[in-house]
Amino acid sequence: MDLVVRELRDPAELARIPELELQVWGTGDPVPTHMLVVIAHTGGVVLVAHPPGEPEHWYGFAIALLARDQEALLLHSHEVGTLLPYRSLGVGQRLKDAEWAWAQAHGLSRIEWTFDPLQAKNAWFNLRRLGARVKAYRPNYYGRLGDQLSRDRPSDRLFMVWRGEPPPPDPRQVARTIEIPPDILALEDRDPVLAVREVERVRGEFLEALGTGLQVVGFRRDPPAYLLGAAIDASEGDSHGGRA
Helix, strand or coil, rough: CEEEEEEECHHHHCCHHHHHHHHHCCCCCCCCHHHHHHHHCCCCEEEEEECCCCCCCCCCCEEEEECCCCCCCCEEEEEECCCHHHHCCCHHHHHHHHHHHHHCCCCCCEEEECCCCCHHHHHHHHHHHHHCEEECCCCCCCCCCCCCCCCCCCCCCEEEEEEECCCCCCHHHHEEEECCCHHHHHHHHHHHHHHHHHHHHHHHHHHHHHHHCCCEEEEECEEEEEEEECCCCCHHCCCCCCCC
């Protein structure tokens, strides 16, 4: 689909983003407009996707900010959200590609972000569509979020790193798999206690596997599971184990 992805800097346009956050996540804790202005003007970027010729008809957005770790400066993608009617149109891919183009244009070689490891669709998108790699597992990273996706589960997150490379080929050898529920929200609707137990199980399996030096090398859709094996590229140093 033909889309325009453009950068926002006007406070009047940035003021629309919190309402979009509410529509996507149902959270009562959106990024406030004044912080969006700061991000857009001091080393970060706020993007919006819309059809050509319809600059007010927004399909999705992205918020990313300049960050640093022990290695170098990087772009941290805090949120990428697509409104429900447009989630099968490739909006998320276009926004991620635009973030990568922005990072390159500003001399940055990496984008990082977090996502809920129990969201199977996001896992497939991040690992098999984009080609991002798992850098670390962080238990209850944000604390209680209470939004439509995290609800009252611990906000465990996988930290992802992407250098713009395409997805790697399917792994030839898999040492271990970590299965996740096909639909964690449906499971939580049926049995909230079991949903929390699944978070705890997946957390334990990830921390154990990453602690032994295994890396996520792929993702299987049916039944959904992370595939772990030897590091794809040990030279990248990702073995030290969002929203989104």
